[in-house]
Amino acid sequence: xxxxLCGKYCxxxxxxxxxxxxxxxxxxxxxxxxxxxLAERPDEVTAAFGERILGPNGAVDRKKLGxxxxxxxxxxxxxxxxxxxxxxxxxxxxxxxSRGPVVVHAALLFSGGLDKLCDHIIIIEAxxxxxxxxxxxxxxxxxxxxxxxxxxxxxLIPQSSYLPADTITVRxxxxxxxxxxxxxxxxxxxx
Numbered sequence: 001x002x003x004x005l006c007g008k009y010c011x012x013x014x015x016x017x018x019x020x021x022x023x024x025x026x027x028x029x030x031x032x033x034x035x036x037x038l039a040e041r042p043d044e045v046t047a048a049f050g051e052r053i054l055g056p057n058g059a060v061d062r063k064k065l066g067x068x069x070x071x072x073x074x075x076x077x078x079x080x081x082x083x084x085x086x087x088x089x090x091x092x093x094x095x096x097x098s099r100g101p102v103v104v105h106a107a108l109l110f111s112g113g114l115d116k117l118c119d120h121i122i123i124i125e126a127x128x129x130x131x132x133x134x135x136x137x138x139x140x141x142x143x144x145x146x147x148x149x150x151x152x153x154x155x156l157i158p159q160s161s162y163l164p165a166d167t168i169t170v171r172x173x174x175x176x177x178x179x180x181x182x183x184x185x186x187x188x189x190x191x
Contacts, residue, residue, distance in 0.1 A: 001119055003101070003118060004118035011124045017103055019184065021103070023187070030105060038065075071148060091114055101191075122186050
């Protein structure tokens with residue numbers, strides 16, 4: 001069983017992935033795979049964005065790169081064209097090698113085409129104010145940077161009429177215990 005797990009910026013996806021991991025699912029962290037691809041392809045990334053995105057150690061500085069791509073949709077598409085194909089390949093290879101239940105944890109599940117690899121999908125939603133506060137606290141970004149990230153991700157998840165029938169939305173507006181119960185209940189519906 002392969003469950004796709006997605007949600008918008010600071011909705012609680014990582015927390016939900018951790019809960020499913022504790023419950024015995026193998027978690028494939030697609031963001032982590034994206035970081036691997038950036039490290040594997042620094043020449044392509046610097047060719048597209050210049051050396052200003054490099055850190056003092058010569059590696060791609062994801063925070064600098066994020067500041068650029070989240071401020072410009074065309075640049076975001078350029079980065080996605082470099083990263084997404086390789087991330088899909090890595091995800092497919094990990095799925096093929098996996099035994100037992102798997103979670104594909106990916107903010108870009110739909111836009112990256114990873115939803116097609118999944119049997120079922122769980123979408124984590126959270127109130128906008130909660131997401132803003134989490135972004136400010138977690139990422140040490142200014143309010144405008146948080147708003148830009150939220151704005152860029154506004155269309156990551158298709159409208160409900162376009163979602164597959166085997167999709168469940170979990171609302172993350174309470175405690176971790178409540179999220180845990182809701183996520184495990186959603187996953188149990190697929191078994």
